[in-house]
Amino acid sequence: MTARDPSAEDQLEEGLFSHLIELRGRLLRAIVVLLVVLLALVPLANHLYAELAKPLVEKMPNGAHLIATEVAAPFVTPLKLAFYVALFISMPMILYQLWAFVSPGLYKHEKRLARPLLVASLVLFYAGCAFAYFVVMPAAFKFLNAVTPDGVAMMTDITHYLDFVTLMFFAFGLCFEVPVAVVILAAIGVVDAEKLSKGRGYAIVGAFAIAAFITPPDLLSMVMLAVPMCLLYELGLLSVRFLLKAPTRE
Template sequence: MINDDDTAGAGDTFISHLVELRNRVMRASIAIIIVFLCLMPWAGNIYDLLAMPMMVALPEGSKMIATGVITPFLIPVKVTLLLAFLIALPVVLYQAWAFIAPGLYTHEKKLVAPLVVSSSLLFLAGVAFCYFFVFGMVFKFVNEFAPKSINVAPDIESYFGFVMTLFIAFGVTFEVPIVVIVLVRMGLVTVEKLKEVRPYVIVGAFVVAAVVTPPDVMSQLLLAIPICLLYEVGLLIAPAFARATRAPEEVSDQA
């Protein structure tokens, strides 16, 4: 027979968790909004910074165009909001960690915290790599390939969509070490097996690079080579991470 007091206690606990989640989400949202409002006066400059790789590649005196009525306002606002999220990311991650940490065991905290921090840093590293190295080569290739009879004037909305696609592609591919570490830690695959399939991973990296990047060899290499290198990094770190985050019962079983 189910005790009414137990049912009421479970309901109260569930509601308290929902309230806690709401509070954490609100704090994270407030942090993003505050940063966004502080950055808004410089929204145009922020977009100019994002557009700099393209502007450098375009012929001197060329500019982008805006075909929509409110596009010149809307696109810089979107870029500023994304930048505000990245700046406030430590606060967002802290709120997420503060919500889940009380329900984790000590060895689980050792597992989650490093993964959250490292995955965020790797994603940002992928975005930075794309912006500082890939864009310059890609845009230079595209504009040099364009016929002389064409006046290259990219639309700012199309440019925004293109760079966001590449940002996400490079950010996600830089998560390869995390994927390797998680697979090994969960026992789904061994490091030895991952080393055996290394040739297939290399081929897969070049296939992904050919699909995601523009059709020039340089940009494909700039994506495929980091994937391969990060895969090797994951193979090196995975055994040590698995040992450091073992549960007490796992340690006693192996003793």
């Protein structure tokens, strides 16, 4: 029976403790950035909400307007939106801090693949949110206004509207991550370029099924999400052929 080396245990504990200190420091930096951005946005909270509500307000009939059904909603809802926007703006710094903590433990080939995937995932998520705001939401609200029964006033609660839009942004942002998901699946060996090419038909059917589940109940919104998802699938296939064509071991 061999005696344990106390120096090795001390080194292990010291290394773990130093990693925890580094993680705490990077999380604190990310939180500070988030709080600074949030404080800067608080005075603009009402303006931010007015901009967010534009796609709906512009499609509402004359005389209709948003309403607040809760006493504190006119104050709390814009602040909630300001926090979401601050998180949206601060996300690059948050991801950078996480990357700076994780990257020293990665191999060279893992860093080579992870860097473009991390940047692409952030850009695609933002693109999905922008697509939902500028393209899908105006078309969806126009449809919903058109099908509103006679005698029914279209007046939406501001809190419910924020929840709906936040869900739409999150759903579209995730749907636009198709190329990143495809590359990750190929990198871990689940699929390859040949299987992805042969499975194109299933991907198209899946894109339309997901779009029908996520979007408001009109055909135009479904097509406006499904078509970009199909194109992003093709982008993922091209990315697999480009990024994974070289050996992954160095």
